[in-house]
Amino acid sequence: MITGGDEKDTEIDEVIRFDGVSKRYGRRDSPAVRDLTMSVRRGELVALVGPSGCGKSTILRMVNRLVEPTAGRIVVDGRDTAHVDAVTLRRGIGYVIQAGGLLPHRTIRRNVATVPALLGWDDEVTRRRVDELLHLVGLDPWAYGDRYPAQLSGGQQQRVGVARALAADPPVLLMDEPFGAVDPVVRDRLQTEFRRIQTDLRKTVLFVTHDLDEAVRIADRIAVFSTGGVLEQFADPETLLSAPASDFVVEFIGSDRGLRRLAVTPIRADDLERPVVLAPGDGAAYAATALELDGRSWGLVVESDRVLGWVPRGRLTEAARSGGRGVRVGDHVREFTASIDAHETMRTAFSTLLAQESRFLPVLDGGSYVGVLTPDVVHTALRRGTAAG
Ligand code: ADP
Numbered sequence: 001m002i003t004g005g006d007e008k009d010t011e012i013d014e015v016i017r018f019d020g021v022s023k024r025y026g027r028r029d030s031p032a033v034r035d036l037t038m039s040v041r042r043g044e045l046v047a048l049v050g051p052s053g054c055g056k057s058t059i060l061r062m063v064n065r066l067v068e069p070t071a072g073r074i075v076v077d078g079r080d081t082a083h084v085d086a087v088t089l090r091r092g093i094g095y096v097i098q099a100g101g102l103l104p105h106r107t108i109r110r111n112v113a114t115v116p117a118l119l120g121w122d123d124e125v126t127r128r129r130v131d132e133l134l135h136l137v138g139l140d141p142w143a144y145g146d147r148y149p150a151q152l153s154g155g156q157q158q159r160v161g162v163a164r165a166l167a168a169d170p171p172v173l174l175m176d177e178p179f180g181a182v183d184p185v186v187r188d189r190l191q192t193e194f195r196r197i198q199t200d201l202r203k204t205v206l207f208v209t210h211d212l213d214e215a216v217r218i219a220d221r222i223a224v225f226s227t228g229g230v231l232e233q234f235a236d237p238e239t240l241l242s243a244p245a246s247d248f249v250v251e252f253i254g255s256d257r258g259l260r261r262l263a264v265t266p267i268r269a270d271d272l273e274r275p276v277v278l279a280p281g282d283g284a285a286y287a288a289t290a291l292e293l294d295g296r297s298w299g300l301v302v303e304s305d306r307v308l309g310w311v312p313r314g315r316l317t318e319a320a321r322s323g324g325r326g327v328r329v330g331d332h333v334r335e336f337t338a339s340i341d342a343h344e345t346m347r348t349a350f351s352t353l354l355a356q357e358s359r360f361l362p363v364l365d366g367g368s369y370v371g372v373l374t375p376d377v378v379h380t381a382l383r384r385g386t387a388a389g
Contacts, residue, residue: 272371280330
């Protein structure tokens with residue numbers, strides 16, 4: 001009995017499963033998708049990436065049966081999609097396409113209410129749900145609800161597209177280059193917002209993009225395809241970037257591999273620099289000597305876990321010489337112009353560092369001192385290889 005239950009759980013945990021799926025359009029020699037076997041777990045966001053024409057959209061469209069597979073089976077939530085009425089299947093799967101795919105002659109509210117209307121929901125329930133979703137995607141329903149799509153920016157239309165796909169709370173979302181039509185700044189914001197929404201909702205998402213950086217930013221796992229719909233690698237972003245499985249993947253990742261890895265490399269306390277820590281009340285002469293003995297040209301000034309700033313050794317030496325015994329470290333502190341949150345990725349940390357004149361910045365966890373980030377720290381973290389440990 002218990003064993004049976006476990007088996008069922010394992011099966012249920014895979015929300016989308018491709019079993020030897022192939023697709024050939026018409027009489028073409030080369031298939032668009034070749035013998036794909038892959039499964040997506042509940043609550044997971046899987047990005048499908050690869051060059052144009054490698055079958056990404058076809059894979060997505062086979063899930064909601066806009067395209068029928070030539071061979072193989074696709075199982076969604078335990079059911080073979082071939083045996084589910086296509087219209088019923090589509091109502092249970094959110095679908096987001098480029099530019100939102102909104103109906104131009106319907107208001108924003110009516111666009112979002114498309115599936116609830118098809119499902120015959122009560123008007124009041126629908127209205128509440130629509131307003132709740134517009135809030136969720138960052139649009140004020142009172143300001144935007146009665147407008148038409150053309151009266152919204154591209155980014156706003158895209159948000160409405162996401163709201164519409166979520167309307168009937170489907171467990172599965174299919175997203176086909178959803179943020180492809182907006183400019184990079186807006187795309188960046190949409191990605192961040194979508195990631196936030198996904199953290200709360202934990203939908204099972206298949207997300208098509210040709211943009212590897214987008215995939216690295218938002219996906220739990222990434223499936224890389226080559227032309228002919230061949231799955232080259234299916235792995236989490238850090239593994240993909242640090243251990244590409246084939247020459248194709250190496251080439252697809254490109255020479256920016258190191259930079260891309262920064263985006264998936266966490267800050268580890270062990271990697272950070274540990275400079276000499278001084279207290280503001282320490283005497284300048286003592287502090288200068290401590291720095292000299294440790295071969296440091298500067299020291300960090302910390303008081304009960306709070307970083308006050310840093311102090312150059314030369315300044316301490318000079319102050320001690322001219323001011324005598326009374327001179328304290330606290331009189332010569334230079335404040336940092338920025339700090340880094342310990343929960344950021346190395347990419348954010350490094351770019352914060354690059355934006356400052358300083359070659360080092362303190363890393364803080366909830367305001368408390370953890371260590372110091374320098375270019376060497378970034379280098380060490382990248383050289384370490386995969387996420388071991
Ligand atoms: P991607 O989304 O990776 O750009 P697609 O799935 O759109 O790739 O296309 C994969 C291959 O299938 C391409 O060679 C494309 O030309 C072909 N294809 C896609 N849709 C059709 C169709 N409706 N009829 C014929 N060929 C198609």
